[in-house]
Amino acid sequence: MKAMAARALWQLAKGNAPICRSITESRALLCFAVLLEKGPEEVVVNSAMALMEITSVAEQDTELRRSAFKPNSPACKAVVDQLLKIIDKEDSNLLIPCVKAIGNLARTFRATETRMIGPLVRLLDEKEAEVSREASKALTKFACTDNFLHLDHSKAIINEGGAKHLVQLLYFGEQSVQISALELLCYIALHVPDSEELAKAEVLTVLEWASKQGFMDASKQGFVDQDETVDKLLQEAKGRLELYQSRGSRGFN
Template identity: 75%
Template sequence: MKAMAARALWQLAKGNSPICRSITESRALLCFAVLLEKGAKEVQYNSAMALMEITAVAEMDADLRRSAFKPNSPACKAVIDQLLKIIEKADSELLIPCMKAVGNLARTFRATETRMISPLVWWLDEREAEISREACIALTKFACTENYLCLDHSNAIISAGGAKHLIQLAYFGEQIVQIPSLVLLCYIAMHVPDSEELAEAKVLTVLEWASKQPHLIQDQLVESLLQDTKGKLELYQTRGSRGFH
């Protein structure tokens, strides 16, 4: 019954703000957190999928995001704790929906709350391209310009060792992960162009290489980000900023 109920809520929540509001105004978030921790396998999966859909709606609906996912709300805290536990313990079937849910909530986290960055960065160093791709996409929601804490989050990604993983993925990753890794690398470099870690990792060289790869610059977002970021990094280099030699 629990598995069926969680599945029904998952299907009902898809793209539906009023339904998501009804779900989050009940005790459902707290229940999902408990089911993620203690439920049977099918219940856990359906709960993770339901949370992925609810957070996807909340990402687009600022009112729902503010009411349902207040950082100090016990239900929100319980959900995030469980999502992070799953990401940290590498439960393969639940991993991707939980990554997506954390990414969807990127705009709800405070600057000081960086505990979700390291587990996502860790998954950048993963042989399975789809998992690395989802980690890139989730982290991009923290580092993109639309997130008003993008500077803090970009610094947190660099501190967690994200740059070297992203460079590996940009050079050697499969195509499905190359573009998301380049997009994330561009956002980080754009927000923290004076980072010594990025200079030492030769990020500008990577971006110059990427801008000559036809299959990468077919994507308009990538092409535009590459141009903007290269310009910014070159500006800092020509100023002789410390660390850029």
């Protein structure tokens, strides 16, 4: 019954703000946290999928996000704790929905709360391409300009060693992973261009290389809008890095 109930809530929550509001106004978030920790496998999977859908709606619905996922809310804290435990364990059956859920909540975390960054950065080194791609996308929601705390989050990603993982993904990852990794690396370079870690990882050289690769050719991919956005971001990030590195070479840093 619990598995069926969790599955029903998962399906009902998809893209439905009123339903998500009803769910979060009840004790459902705390229940999901308990089920993630102690439930049978099917219940845990369905609960994770339900949370992924609820947080996806909350990401787009400011009112729902602020009411249901306040940083100091016991229910929100319990859910995040369990999502991070699953990500830390790298449970392959649950990683994708849990990573997506954490990414969906990126705008709810305070600048001082960085405990979710390390586990996500470690997943960039995951052998499964889908996991690395979703980790990149989740981290991008922390580092993108739309996130008010993008500077703090970008620095946290660098401090966790994110730059070297992203460079590896760009050089050796599958094409879909390369584009996600490139977008994240560009945001980090744009926001923290004076980082010594980015200089050590030769990120400017990597971005120059990326700008010449076929996977940025929008006409071949069929994702014209997305690729044009990434290409624009790439040019801005390169320009920022060139500016700061040229200052450094003249001894102004």
